[in-house]
Amino acid sequence: MTKEIIQELKNSGLTGRSGSGFPVWQKWQAVKDAPSNQKYIVCNGSEGEPMVFKDGHILEKYPEELINGVKTALKTIDNSQAYIYLNKDYYARFSQTLKNLSGNMPVILFEEPGGYIAGEETALLNVIEGKRAEPRLKPPYPTQAGLWGKPTLVQNVETFYWISKIAKNEYQGHRFYSIEGDAANKGVFELPETDTVRQILQKTDNYPDFDFFAQIGGGAAGTIMLAKELDQPVKGTGSIVIYDRLRTDVLDLMKAWAEFFVNNNCDKCTPCREGLYRILETIAGGKEKILAEKQSLDELFTALEKTAFCPLGRMAAGPFKSAMAKLL
Numbered sequence: 001m002t003k004e005i006i007q008e009l010k011n012s013g014l015t016g017r018s019g020s021g022f023p024v025w026q027k028w029q030a031v032k033d034a035p036s037n038q039k040y041i042v043c044n045g046s047e048g049e050p051m052v053f054k055d056g057h058i059l060e061k062y063p064e065e066l067i068n069g070v071k072t073a074l075k076t077i078d079n080s081q082a083y084i085y086l087n088k089d090y091y092a093r094f095s096q097t098l099k100n101l102s103g104n105m106p107v108i109l110f111e112e113p114g115g116y117i118a119g120e121e122t123a124l125l126n127v128i129e130g131k132r133a134e135p136r137l138k139p140p141y142p143t144q145a146g147l148w149g150k151p152t153l154v155q156n157v158e159t160f161y162w163i164s165k166i167a168k169n170e171y172q173g174h175r176f177y178s179i180e181g182d183a184a185n186k187g188v189f190e191l192p193e194t195d196t197v198r199q200i201l202q203k204t205d206n207y208p209d210f211d212f213f214a215q216i217g218g219g220a221a222g223t224i225m226l227a228k229e230l231d232q233p234v235k236g237t238g239s240i241v242i243y244d245r246l247r248t249d250v251l252d253l254m255k256a257w258a259e260f261f262v263n264n265n266c267d268k269c270t271p272c273r274e275g276l277y278r279i280l281e282t283i284a285g286g287k288e289k290i291l292a293e294k295q296s297l298d299e300l301f302t303a304l305e306k307t308a309f310c311p312l313g314r315m316a317a318g319p320f321k322s323a324m325a326k327l328l
């Protein structure tokens, strides 16, 4: 079973559905091979980006698949203890069901204290250990030294769902897409990961009949795409947010992203803490200020992408860059 499931994960080509795109089998192999008499498995259900609800959908509709995925990991990785880490809302709604389904398996339900950064894969290890929610330096990776310094497998809810499907021979290369915003038929849909954004919108009766743009791959961190750019698959998180161009104030939207990042970064590093604050100030000053300070904004974006300590900071520049290039 052990050897087979890792081989099956490899054959499936499954990559982490948190948006990392990292091959799942490599993490499993690394944790399995790590020399330790105690290992941990963490199922990350912190889903905290605005307008992204796909993990919540899985927790609500398919909790038994999630538990089967965790059970598969527990069986594969010797001497392991599992944590299911849920944001406050998901903990209140789903922890009892998951507890019941876990039976006597070594599974602990853990309530996240709140804040988007507490969902980052190393920050959540700190949180479980009772420390401040801030990311850790990598390497060492959690697979080598995670919870309490022990090898730890961290995968998100959707990834465990697909692991369950692979273990049952039911995986067909699909993923979940959260479709939100001004879409006509909002919700969470399961479709092939090779589908383009345009195909996804058409198949789900969500292709707009009005002038629109979309934010793809993250609720706040996603990239802006125009209608003519939708012939490509979703990269990053399975999220598509539709905006009606006539009804959307682009500056308000950019300000909302900046406020989200300012309020949710952990203050650990300067490019993110100070840079995002400066970006918010500039955007709040209006279009003329943004255009007048474009060069310094570009420098802040580059600093974020190249020097921010963790993915939250590194990904934060993307939406602003694409919105300024395509919408202002």
Ligand code: SF4
Pocket (backbone or CB within 6 Å): 117, 134, 135, 264, 265, 266, 267, 268, 269, 270, 272, 273, 308, 309, 310, 311, 312, 313, 314
């Ligand atoms: S990039 Fe932002 S969220 Fe990440 S460590 Fe730095 S301050 Fe914290």
